[in-house]
Amino acid sequence: MRVGVVGLGRMGLPMALRMAAAGHEVMGFDTSAEASQRAAAAGLATVADLGGLSGCAVVCSSLPGSGDVERVYCSTGGLLEVLAPPAVAADLSTVSVKTSRRVAAEARRRSIGFLDAPVSGTSIHAEAGTLTVMVGGPAQALETARGVLETFSSRVDRVGDNGSGLLLKLISNRLLTTYLGAIAEAVVALERTGLDVAQGIELLRAGAAGRQLDYKAEPMAARDFAPMFTVDLMRKDLRLAAEALGEARLADAARAILEETAAAGRGSQDLGALITAVEQYMEGP
Numbered sequence: 350m351r352v353g354v355v356g357l358g359r360m361g362l363p364m365a366l367r368m369a370a371a372g373h374e375v376m377g378f379d380t381s382a383e384a385s386q387r388a389a390a391a392g393l394a395t396v397a398d399l400g401g402l403s404g405c406a407v408v409c410s411s412l413p414g415s416g417d418v419e420r421v422y423c424s425t426g427g428l429l430e431v432l433a434p435p436a437v438a439a440d441l442s443t444v445s446v447k448t449s450r451r452v453a454a455e456a457r458r459r460s461i462g463f464l465d466a467p468v469s470g471t472s473i474h475a476e477a478g479t480l481t482v483m484v485g486g487p488a489q490a491l492e493t494a495r496g497v498l499e500t501f502s503s504r505v506d507r508v509g510d511n512g513s514g515l516l517l518k519l520i521s522n523r524l525l526t527t528y529l530g531a532i533a534e535a536v537v538a539l540e541r542t543g544l545d546v547a548q549g550i551e552l553l554r555a556g557a558a559g560r561q562l563d564y565k566a567e568p569m570a571a572r573d574f575a576p577m578f579t580v581d582l583m584r585k586d587l588r589l590a591a592e593a594l595g596e597a598r599l600a601d602a603a604r605a606i607l608e609e610t611a612a613a614g615r616g617s618q619d620l621g622a623l624i625t626a627v628e629q630y631m632e633g634p
């Protein structure tokens with residue numbers, strides 16, 4: 350199948366390479382010359398503009414924000430003008446539900462299948478093909494795109510109509526951030542009580558705390574904030590969650606921690622950097 354990928358960044362490129370490795374004819378596009386060069390160096394075919402994706406049966410987009418999605422799909426020369434029915438577009442980005450539903454409505458008007466299909470996981474999961482895809486949109490469009498989505502995912506589920514995938518992803522990210530705040534409190538408490546931090550983390554992991562300890566506890570303890578998913582990206586996602594889902598007490602508290610972390614100049618660091626705000630708060634006045 351001829352597949353287009355728009356956005357060849359930290360997530361988009363490994364997903365595109367997984368598609369190509371599965372035998373799809375993949376054409377990539379990115380507005381960044383540097384990203385396009387990295388993709389070409391990795392063996393991926395690239396195109397100079399969106400028009401180069403005109404013959405694709407499926408196009409996947411992985412973009413930073415809502416405005417980027419609206420421009421890529423709905424501007425003059427955008428994907429909805431370039432693609433021809435019965436092509437399907439799957440937007441893998443985490444963006445505004447309202448924006449995504451506007452794009453979906455325009456896609457329906459043009460008889461193009463459109464899915465909001467945000468992914469859960471990091472670039473490590475994209476490379477391993479173990480992302481989870483939460484899909485909103487027409488069931489028939491998903492069946493067209495499923496074989497492509499499964500190349501980089503261990504699970505692809507339709508959860509409802511357009512916008513539903515994003516709603517679930519935003520709920521997931523609220524939960525994730527709240528849980529990370531609790532992990533940060535646990536690590537600081539281990540340090541402040543004089544307990545053995547490494548032993549404490551292992552015993553917490555052996556209990557009911559869950560798998561986020563596997564991903565974040567040791568990097569937090571080491572103050573290793575090399576970005577896998579940044580503070581600024583999660584700030585954006587929690588803002589979108591508040592817009593789509595309303596306010597929630599624990600999520601709002603976690604969002605406040607993220608805002609404090611970003612205000613300290615750590616917006617481009619990994620989410621684990623929120624431990625610095627937690628640590629400062631726990632020091633007291």
